[in-house]
Amino acid sequence: MENDCPFCKIFTGELQVNKVYEDENTVAIVDNNPRFSEGQCVVIHKRHVDQFYQLEDDELAGLSKAVKSVANKIKKAFNSRFVSTFTRGQSVPHVHVIIFPLSELDALSSYLESTQRLIQLIKKTDAKRLDEIARLIREA
Ligand SMILES: [Zn+2]
Incomplete structure (x- = not known):
């Protein structure tokens, strides 16, 4: 937990979000400022580390499993042709994967x-x- 990290504040309940998925180690929320498409979500690992390659292998596997689960939900909810992911690792210093529905x-x-x-x-x-x-x- 980092005091100024907005994603850590989600886990403590300080920030109100629209959760669409949660398990022991990850949370997925609807992005309130989508850059790619409506329905964009953010899948966040609960352990505060900056970059995905800093996670342990089993943590990364768990994050991937959560991303897959949310992708299937987005595809079904939006009947989208594709569901894409984006991981930049610069805007918030806490591992997260942006995931969004796309059409052709x-x-x-x-x-x-x-x-x-x-x-x-x-x-x-x-x-x-x-x-x-x-x-x-x-x-x-
Ligand atoms: Zn954090």
Whole structure:
């Protein structure tokens, strides 16, 4: 528990939220400021650590299980074609996964496609750089 962490305040009841799922280690809430689509939820691990890779393996497995459960609920509730996840790890220093319903024609899909085309126009990564990137990650 960190005093100023808004997600820790959810677990103590200081912040009012719309819970859609809870188990021993995770809570999922409806995001009151969705950036991707209506129905966006946030799945939060109860232990206060900043990044998902700081969780123990079994904690991460539990978080993934909760994300899957909420994804199935979102898909059913919104009859959406896809349910996507997003983990940035910068806005709140407490592990959480943003999860939201998407269709084939939504604004985010169009944005990502246009951004991808723009990036490809600017610079396509050459084979030598791809080899270098792979080596950097493998040897890290
Ligand atoms: Zn916290």
